[in-house]
Amino acid sequence: MECTKPHVVVTGASTGIGRATVQDLARQDWHVFAGVRRETDAPAGSTPLILDVTKDDQIKAAAVAVEQHVGPAGLAGLVNNAGIGLTWPVELVPLDTLRQVLEVNVVGQVAVTQAFLPLLRQARGRIVVIGSIGDRMSIPYGGPLGASKAALAMLTEALRQEVAGFGIRVVLLAPASIHTEAVDKVEQGAQRAVVEFPPELRDLYAEPYRGMVRTAMARERAGSPPSVVATVVAKALAERRPRPRYVVGKDAGRLSFVVRWLPIRAQDALRRRIFHLTDQRGPV
Template identity: 50%
Template sequence: MSKTVLVTGASTGIGRATALLLARQGFTVHAGVRKEADGAALGPSVTPVVLDVTDAGRIAEVADSFDRLDALVNNAGVGVTGPVEFVSLDALRRQYEVNVFGQVAVTQAVLPLLRAARGRVVTVGSVGSWITLPFGGPLCSSKHAIRSLNDALRMEVKPHGVATILIEPGSIHTAAVDKLADEIEPRLDAIGAEGRRLYGEAYRTMTTAGLREERAGSDPEVVARAILHALTARRPRARYPVGRKSRLMSTLGRVLPQYTLDAVRLRALGLA
């Protein structure tokens, strides 16, 4: 019998690549998208599900629509960047609503199904949970949070036969990366004149270096294949660092003294 999986954030990038790969491998894939047009663009091999992970009512409807669910791939996410001093609290809340609370909400809703199927939860985190970048506080801290929550969940549900796996991508080149260049100035406008005076030049430098790194990154298919392994291996690993520089970044974040790590980060981003 084909295994059924729900993939959130499947409109583009890693989520789209994962949904299509799993469908090719024989899974029955329900792909969470924000717009019906995004679902149609995935083609006939997957079943699109309009799903906003911040909408509790819609999450409940989707969970209730399944008779059986073997796996959940938590991939939905957004990225907020900017100086901590000036990032709006609304933007920071949005970061956590999607990347943390949304992922937890979907997981909570489908865990009874996964427990019945002795299924798996695969969550897409980031090496940013190990190595925070300047101006990346909102995004990286949300990845720290979901890593910690995933660690707790892994131990809690193991006795019930549910495996919990974290995917930690490094540099991945997706369509979203190419759009970031157009967002630099609007994001600087959002922090006001004083924010631009204090941080504008450094933010532009950091973002330009970051975009260069991401454009040289791995294809989303690399992450999709790691997710496939996490779903099919008899003994999946607890964590999968995957993609360009993923192992290097997570290792540096764990072993270097803090001020040395600060200097490495600032030098790499042209901010030394």
């Protein structure tokens, strides 16, 4: 029997924003393909889709599986949510580590989008990209992650213009403080990072870096639940004329105001104060 529900693919669906999005859309009677690494990670009520966004064979297989199910109706929505967090000083970040975050957060999103665009074109569907409020204002030691989100935002902006003529709308969501399992992963990654700092530079970076992580992760833990993002994803998929960009989550309005109206030097001073970064030059 042919499935008459609208179909949507959500990547990075095992935890956090992705999982909340799958659950919310399933409740609203979407047929949700949940992109996960293991079938058992897929939320109840969804169709598991084995999908590591860095593996071309899995991306191609996922697109074929979805095509076989949806047929000529095509795909009504794609939610590009998969991503990883990373904090490192720019001077010290291992280049392979930087390449990995760009591979997942940028290249992987493009690869998935390319694979599903033919099905989206059939349905005149929607693409919702989960970015970050940090795509316009990086925090100290958050450069690698911020760079990946800024690149993703720019690609999303280009894509929005390129596929508009096909009837496909592209929406970027920029979450601010959201409390997900990613907080613990970032903290664990930061602990490993300090161990990898070169001994001759560890004294310069270790304490301010640890302080930034403590402050930033405390703000994330006090942030909004991922369900608030899921609600906006559903809105972006359903509204006749969605906005090109939504900011969502605790502190989103405040941070947007700072980025838009506060001079860059004042922003720098504010961030240094928030993250307790002191002058380390010492006497000349």
